[in-house]
């Protein structure tokens with residue numbers, strides 16, 4: 001029997017066998033004693049995290065807008081201090097085991113549940129792989145991949161014990177589906193979060209924990225300014241300088257017509273308030289069109305298109 005037939009017979013057998021140990025999944029989310037569902041958003045100081053925290057709070061979630069550095073979150077603190085929205089700012093650095101544990105412990109102590117987690121914190125590392133140090137590449141994975149893993153591992157036990165489970169949104173990127181020049185480390189971290197999330201679904205589904213990937217295209221935030229790059233991006237001695245400068249130029253042009261972060265927040269709200277969300281949501285016409293176009297092209301055709309568009 002070939003491997004395909006073996007796999008199909010296992011899948012079919014499992015699909016038709018009633019597993020008595022499997023918990024019953026209840027749809028809908030209940031509330032805590034304050035009468036609100038609880039949401040946690042990472043990287044809320046600005047950009048998509050800021051807009052998502054605001055929109056979830058406006059919708060009625062008691063929202064923990066977490067930030068790496070509370071001193072850089074004045075706008076959020078002001079909103080929280082006014083008390084018009086159910087929003088609370090707390091410190092959470094996704095790179096740190098202790099910071100994640102302290103934050104999630106505190107949230108659980110106060111709220112006794114977490115209904116929604118949005119793993120949004122992240123940054124881009126732009127540069128030729130040869131010019132990047134190993135520390136820079138590891139740091140990129142620390143924040144964009146190990147960060148969400150760290151937060152999810154803290155939140156899983158809480159959601160698993162809740163009768164209603166919960167929803168976890170991992171903010172990926174169209175760079176989690178497509179490779180772009182000089183974004184190899186960033187794309188690798190986002191491809192990884194895609195593979196991780198797509199695999200995790202099978203582990204969390206039996207406990208009513210839903211997983212969602214958001215794949216934004218270019219979005220008008222401080223993402224480019226907050227991105228990191230090796231000094232060699234602007235150093236004429238690097239053999240990659242002229243190519244990387246072309247990329248920087250096209251990137252800044254693309255930012256002008258980028259999607260507003262409020263649009264991404266709306267898609268996240270939709271995903272976490274839908275009983276049966278899709279695994280993937282793309283945001284922005286660029287992400288929509290490029291992922292579609294890629295699937296209709298050969299590798300060679302795609303590489304030619306990207307080279308012409310960004311490097312010619």
Ligand SMILES: NC(=O)c1ccc[n+]([C@@H]2O[C@H](COP(=O)([O-])OP(=O)(O)OC[C@H]3O[C@@H](n4cnc5c(N)ncnc54)[C@H](OP(=O)(O)O)[C@@H]3O)[C@@H](O)[C@H]2O)c1
Nearest residue numbers: 043045047048068093094121122173218219221222223226
């Ligand atoms: N903008 C785009 O074009 C675009 C496209 C596709 C995907 N994305 C993804 O969307 C997400 C949000 O990006 P954005 O566009 O909103 O960028 P942004 O405006 O630069 O916001 C990024 C947020 O992540 C936070 N952050 C970075 N490292 C952190 C850490 N170790 N712990 C906790 N927070 C940390 C930043 O905090 P600080 O203020 O402390 O730096 C900031 O609040 C990222 O995952 C990004 O990869 C962005």
